[in-house]
Amino acid sequence: NKPWRGFLVVPVLTAAGALVLLPLEWLLGDHSPFAGHSLLIAGAIAGLGYMFGELPNSLIKRRLGIGAGELPEQGKVITIAVDQLDSAIGVAIAYSLWLGISTEVVGWYIVSFPLTALIVKDWLHKNALKQSAV
DSSP states (O other): OOOHHHHHHHHHHHHHHHGGGHHHHHHHGGGSTTTTSOHHHHHHHHHHHHHHHHHHHHHHHHHTTOOTTOOOSTTHHHHHHHHHHHHHHHHHHHHHHHHOOOHHHHHHHHHHHHHHHHHHHHHHHHTTSSSOOO
16 A cells, blocks of 8 residues: 555655765765765665565555554554664665675664654654654
8 A cells, every 4th residue: 555656755855865964975985885876876775775665564554454654552662663663674675785784784774763763753743744753
C-alpha cells in the first residue's frame, strides 16, 4: 500500500535536503564518507533506501490489520521502534552497497538514525507537514 509517489518524492526531497551537508563536506574534505560523490545522488540513494526499507514492515502491518499511519494498542512501543529501524536499515544497506562503508559505520548509522528521524518527524508535525510526530 506504499504510495508510488513516495518513491518519487522522497528521493527528490532527500537529495535536496542532502545539500545542507555541503558546509560539512567542505570542512571534512577527504575524510567525509561522501568524498568524491555527489550529495544529490547520496540523498537520492538515501531516499530510495528509506522507501525500500519500509516495504517489509508495511506489508507485515497490513497483514496484521494495522492501517497506514496507525499504531496498535498492543505492542505500540515495539511498532514505533520497528517503524524507525526499518528505514534506517534500508538506508544503511543502500549506503553500504553504494559507498562500501564498513559494518561498524552501518551499525552506528542504524543506531543513530531513529533519533534523527524522530527529531525530523517532530519538526514536520509541529509545522503541520505531517499528521503525527512518530
